[in-house]
Amino acid sequence: MKTTLLAAAFALTATSGLAQTTVRIATEGAYPPFNFINDAGNVDGFEIELMNDVCARAELTCTWVTTDWDGIIPNLQSGNYDAIAAGMSITPERKAVIDFSDAYYPPTDSAYAAMDGEADIEGGVVAAQVNTIQSGYVAETGATLVEYATPDEAVAAVRNGEADAVFADSDYLKPVVDESNGEFVWVGEPVELGEGIGLGLRQSDTDLRDTFSTAIQTMKADGTLNDLLVKWFGDDTNTF
CATH class of the missing domain: 3.40.190.10 (Periplasmic binding protein-like II)
Structure with a gap:
């Protein structure tokens, strides 16, 4: 019916x-x-x-x-x-x-991923895609926000040492973590946004x-x- x-x-x-x-x-x-x-x-x-x-x-x-x-x-x-x-x-x-x-x-979780399980997501440098709910969230925490045009560039910033962690939709980050052979790990707790x-x-x-x-x-x-x-x-x- x-x-x-x-x-x-x-x-x-x-x-x-x-x-x-x-x-x-x-x-x-x-x-x-x-x-x-x-x-x-x-x-x-x-x-x-x-x-x-x-x-x-x-x-x-x-x-x-x-x-x-x-x-x-x-x-x-x-x-x-x-x-x-x-x-x-x-x-x-x-x-x-x-x-x-x-x-x-x-609505699903956003999450942090980093190359170091002890990465400082509260006071360190966190990368996110520009003009997203994730970048807005990071801007209101104690972390230093660095924004990038694409999510891939935000992930690359962590690899290049420009950021301590990346914050993005967990569904986007899941293959990044799962397919990295341990290079990337989840950090902190998931956050539901939007x-x-x-x-x-x-x-x-x-x-x-x-x-x-x-x-x-x-x-x-x-x-x-x-x-x-x-x-x-x-x-x-x-x-x-």
Whole structure:
């Protein structure tokens, strides 16, 4: 019954008020497994597979735009694309300037990783990607924050001795730690930040927001979204 009701609501939303049929979706292409560029040079990852399904359910033609993280919200507001699917956490600060769809990724932990299990994450130097909830969190601790354009550069800063630790989404850092042969270890305690991850949209695009949200709700109801979460993040990941 839940799936049937959502499907009916989705059909109503999809046919009422939404003028556009082609939607440009921005992603960073540098935040695996959420989004990345594969060996064929195409965007790939959890968010790409997710949005391909969402757009099919919404009967929309979606195209992908890759852009740097640091300017991703200003470029949305300038009309260079219509939505953001780039591992963007829903926060009160962001909701003041853009709108969000329903979350397609539940709230999960951020974590510290370092090359030394005794790394000082409270008073030392901690690397994070610029303009993220993780960099905002570090800035309010006693640590010295150093920001980098990409999460890979933040990890490299630890390897290069520019930072004592890196702070990022635990799902991003997990393969860094697991595949480092002991080079990287977890440090300190995990920290839950944000309200989950959703599509970022202009505040004026309420019809598009509702169309995407309803499609995401149908994926939650039929189990497709949880299947994707487990596929890309493993059996231990948080699901809906």
